[in-house]
Amino acid sequence: MKTLLIGEYREGKLLDTTYELLGFAQALGAEAALFLVGSSSQLPACSNKLYLADAAACGEYNPDLHRELILKVVEQENPDSIVFVHSSYGWDLAPRIAARLKAAQISEIVALKDGAYEVGCCNAKMRRTVTAKTAKSVLTIQSGAFPVLIPGGTPTVESIAAATSSNLEFKGYEPAEAKDVDLAKAEIIVTAGRGIGKKDNVPTILALAKALGGELGASRPVVDAGWVEHSHQVGTTGQTVSPKLYIACGVSGAIQHLAGMKKSDFIVAINKDKDAPIGEIADLLIVADVMQFVPAMTAKVAA
Numbered sequence: 429m430k431t432l433l434i435g436e437y438r439e440g441k442l443l444d445t446t447y448e449l450l451g452f453a454q455a456l457g458a459e460a461a462l463f464l465v466g467s468s469s470q471l472p473a474c475s476n477k478l479y480l481a482d483a484a485a486c487g488e489y490n491p492d493l494h495r496e497l498i499l500k501v502v503e504q505e506n507p508d509s510i511v512f513v514h515s516s517y518g519w520d521l522a523p524r525i526a527a528r529l530k531a532a533q534i535s536e537i538v539a540l541k542d543g544a545y546e547v548g549c550c551n552a553k554m555r556r557t558v559t560a561k562t563a564k565s566v567l568t569i570q571s572g573a574f575p576v577l578i579p580g581g582t583p584t585v586e587s588i589a590a591a592t593s594s595n596l597e598f599k600g601y602e603p604a605e606a607k608d609v610d611l612a613k614a615e616i617i618v619t620a621g622r623g624i625g626k627k628d629n630v631p632t633i634l635a636l637a638k639a640l641g642g643e644l645g646a647s648r649p650v651v652d653a654g655w656v657e658h659s660h661q662v663g664t665t666g667q668t669v670s671p672k673l674y675i676a677c678g679v680s681g682a683i684q685h686l687a688g689m690k691k692s693d694f695i696v697a698i699n700k701d702k703d704a705p706i707g708e709i710a711d712l713l714i715v716a717d718v719m720q721f722v723p724a725m726t727a728k729v730a731a
């Protein structure tokens with residue numbers, strides 16, 4: 429099996445998610461070539477073949493030109509699958525490629541199962557197993573779902589350029605609205621998950637965060653319920669954080685949450701379920717009722 433991995437480059441830098449694509453290809457047992465609109469000064473550390481287009485010439489993002497370039501490489505490489513990260517770049521570009529190739533698209537893959545792909549459904553509470561009926565397929569993988577693979581080495585670069593022009597011009601990025609908290613800079617984060625039970629319990633979690641000199645984080649259901657502002661959300665649709673200490677209070681450990689915090693130096697999980705998935709990545713799992721444990725811990729820290 430042969431894959432074409434579509435790497436990502438933003439604001440002059442190769443994105444680390446490019447290495448998750450390599451991890452996915454390895455999990456698939458597939459031979460992999462890479463495509464990147466980037467710069468020769470930012471090559472991925474691997475010895476695969478790399479089709480490189482210059483971001484300065486065709487824009488860090490331009491759907492017309494990037495589509496044309498990828499289709500050109502597909503013609504040359506004839507891969508069985510074309511794989512993107514499920515990012516704003518991938519989810520915009522992948523369907524354009526799939527439509528042109530008349531290929532099936534499978535979006536936001538979280539795992540592989542017996543030659544098929546697993547994708548989340550029912551707000552990620554369940555998984556669907558799917559395969560493509562077309563010879564070629566276009567895939568997007570969920571960020572954080574597959575291991576990072578940095579093989580090392582230098583790619584064999586083939587430079588490519590777009591032959592056509594586009595009516596679109598890449599202008600740059602608009603900074604996101606200023607947030608009341610910058611979790612990315614926090615050294616300690618104490619996160620409230622759905623297991624805290626109700627909005628009235630948020631101050632108890634916040635008190636521990638403050639006693640430790642840290643910030644309050646939240647899982648998505650806590651934000652969706654309006655208990656905590658979105659600026660505190662950790663995960664794929666929130667912030668990516670890497671504090672020295674991350675305390676997850678009543679958080680189950682869904683992939684989308686883990687993707688945002690698994691690079692934390694030390695992870696403590698407080699959960700009443702000893703088999704909660706967060707236990708798999710936690711350095712310390714405290715099996716307890718969070719609303720009993722947290723006030724006791726805050727009192728100890730403050731003493």
Ligand SMILES: Cc1cc2nc3c(=O)[nH]c(=O)nc-3n(C[C@H](O)[C@H](O)[C@H](O)COP(=O)(O)OP(=O)(O)OC[C@H]3O[C@@H](n4cnc5c(N)ncnc54)[C@H](O)[C@@H]3O)c2cc1C
Binds near residue numbers: 648700
């Ligand atoms: C496209 C998409 C994007 C998403 N983005 C994000 C994201 O950015 N961030 C995010 O967090 N989620 C995200 N999600 C949602 C994600 O799939 C999970 O649903 C969510 O992370 C679960 O949050 P939770 O762990 O707080 O709640 P639950 O999964 O309900 O877990 C609650 C946990 O609390 C424990 N618990 C219950 N009561 C107690 C108690 N008294 N004491 C101790 N423990 C207790 C339970 O055992 C359980 O493990 C996304 C989903 C989708 C589909």
